[in-house]
Amino acid sequence: MRNRLFWTCITFLAVGMTAAAGGWIARAPMALAAPGALLGGCTDVPEAVALAETLRLRGIAVDRVLADLDRRKDDLAAAEQQLIRRLTALKQAKASVGDARTARDSGTAAGIERLIAVYDAMKPADAAMILAALPPDFAAEILARVQPDAGARIIARIEPAHAAVLTAHMGSRRLSGN
Known part of the structure; x- marks a missing residue:
């Protein structure tokens, strides 16, 4: 029971x-x-x-x-909202850095193009004297970018030993694909 x-x-x-x-x-x-x-x-x-x-x-x-x-x-x-805000801020910062980098790169490219145009317009003897004083890799880069006729006239005015070094730098840049 x-x-x-x-x-x-x-x-x-x-x-x-x-x-x-x-x-x-x-x-x-x-x-x-x-x-x-x-x-x-x-x-x-x-x-x-x-x-x-x-x-x-x-x-x-x-x-x-x-x-x-x-x-x-x-x-x-709350943590998720904070992460979303932080992610949004980081994306905006990344975009602004990318924009600044693009502007800087385009400004640098425009500056280099202006420099090349100056060397194209210079007398070969004057350009040869300036390029002989520059570091070989930088001088070779300029010579590689100027008009072929102007480059040939400039390199003809550089002393043979220095011209050989510049030509070697230009060749190595072309072989490496830069």
């Missing part, structure tokens, strides 16, 4: 908790602070009282875990 009473109380307790929680399986479980109403008539069964207390404590623990999960979810959402 006592065993039957125990299971009856447990059944009523489970049904009562489900009804009181409003379908707790479908939504977050909520701890019941006062299980006394659910135990109606079963308070004389120590097992039922112990089970009700265990369930209440578990419900409280679940509520705490759910609250902690909500807090962590909020923290993650």
